[in-house]
Amino acid sequence: MATRIIAIYHVKDSADRIAARAHAIAVEQSVEMPVSAITDRGVLDDIVGKVEDIKDLHDGGFEVRIGLAVATTGLEPGQLMNMLFGNSSIHADIELHDAEFPDPVLSAFGGPNHGLCGLRARAGAQNRALTCSALKPQGLDAKALADIAARLAAGGLDFIKDDHGLADQSYSPFAERVPAVAEAVRRANPKTGYLPSLSGNLDQLRAQVKIARQAGLNAALIAPMITGLASFHTLVRENPDIAFMAHPALAGASHIAPPLLLGKIFRLMGADATVFPNHGGRFGYSRQTCHALADAARSPWADLKAGVPVPAGGMTPERVPEMLQFYGSDVMLLIGGGLLAAGPRMTEEAAKFQDAVASAMVA
């Protein structure tokens, strides 16, 4: 019998149509042709998607559970997404709400190399939340960015990541910026980890990882839905010494539930930490979404290491106590613009942020 992934869709449709609709999704996400025209017994038994359950959500929609054969994914990240949601993503009334992956999928993709424990060890912070800030604005040259990074690091932050807008632009090429920032951060605070933002095709990504490693770095930021999950997963497996923080660019409001995509799937593919917009900031995620996303990223899940949820997006040092209360200490708090806005007082603001998080440990 075929080992199956359970894909869980939320579908807006009427009670009298939902059974046929569920069957149509099962077909669309597997053989994508009239089942009546399939004569091969093996395809009918082991490849065609199976409706496992339909549940009325009493909100005008239904939860539909479909069993998709693991074999159809070829255990390749892009093809996994294709089978989970490739064509059905085109339907505005279907959300890919969740997925349950059997062991062969978990072991094939493998999850984070470092995760929460690894990043805690690097920061020397066993019992408290981690801290992070973002280096920006793009448009500055390498030297100016290195100067800002040094001022943030001097505040004692655990991590500084490039803004996801920093790529390989002419005003600040990756090969110039990354060694300069790495050196500036090291001088300002050798305990601060710096995560450069990776971009481009797999050749370029590999070249950037090499530059980062030559600059003494062991972590990086990447936006998996921009590079493609395959490029992301390849980097993770090729570089077990590098910790990867995933960024939600182009991923945040698709018809895939954020806890599944940014939490579970990014973790499955190897995200040690995953950035997402916190409730009450510049973006519209609810408290419930944020809670579910954090859980998906860090809760026990087979043999996969726990990842680090990184709520962000318009956060300020004032919100630290409330965020720690909401997320607990298995979290990395990321404040970018809220520190940069302090201008000449940036280092003091960073230190205040760091202290607020560190002192919360005692409470």
Added chain:
Amino acid sequence: MATRIIAIYHVKDSADRIAARAHAIAVEQSVEMPVSAITDRGVLDDIVGKVEDIKDLHDGGFEVRIGLAVATTGLEPGQLMNMLFGNSSIHADIELHDAEFPDPVLSAFGGPNHGLCGLRARAGAQNRALTCSALKPQGLDAKALADIAARLAAGGLDFIKDDHGLADQSYSPFAERVPAVAEAVRRANPKTGYLPSLSGNLDQLRAQVKIARQAGLNAALIAPMITGLASFHTLVRENPDIAFMAHPALAGASHIAPPLLLGKIFRLMGADATVFPNHGGRFGYSRQTCHALADAARSPWADLKAGVPVPAGGMTPERVPEMLQFYGSDVMLLIGGGLLAAGPRMTEEAAKFQDAVASAMVA
């Protein structure tokens, strides 16, 4: 003065808030930090996004035009998407509706290598629509798929593409399937072009293109939003002899208008042909969306070759006259399941489809 892309967003917001909202989007899609904290004159003048225009759409929303500096994209496909919509994609009330690209962007990415004229020349069909079918179901072995492909090709079709679900699975590995299908198609009808479906990371994609070329093929199918636009564009530029058909998997219902993503952006990155769900089929695109998408794919656009719109998704031979009336002859009609469902009469159905399209030329 910075050369700018004009990104056009449709935003649901109130009249009294829209000016501030437009400014926030301009900041989010460029420097992503409080502008008041930026002191560098060059960044303020040339990098921060500019609100160019706000227009009331009188449907509860506004059209907002934002000038984004070309330099921020680094002329890299992924970073282009990141700057157009990376973080703003997380807002459920913003759609990336369209974009106007200045010449440096067009020449850097380059568009299709073959396009409509190239595919017409290959099919020897100067004045009529092109035809295509899809090879499936996945789960069959290479020999069984080759047999189906031969029966479709014998009907005289211009092109046969792999279903986008065919990847590199154990039951039909790419390296076995593609040479077998290519040979079967060649024997059944040497004029039929076969497009294998490419998947995986850039290493795997390159290896698959090599296998396809060794099998005598000169065209392929790819889903750019699954592989990542960077992988897609790299393949296009590395393989000027291969024609690429783009598939909308994972791309069809994001907050990016389909005419922009599947039409304009896929064409910019080099799609010779672009598959999309036709109105009145299994998916919910409107006639207006389909019309706009076809126009974006094939209308005159600077020096870029015209691409081929490929409406699909539950089409039948009966709809050929109506589709030709709607799209004209600069189109490729794709019927997959509708032919496969004929079982033993598949070749006759394919021939009927081909004849319907070919005879329409005379009308």
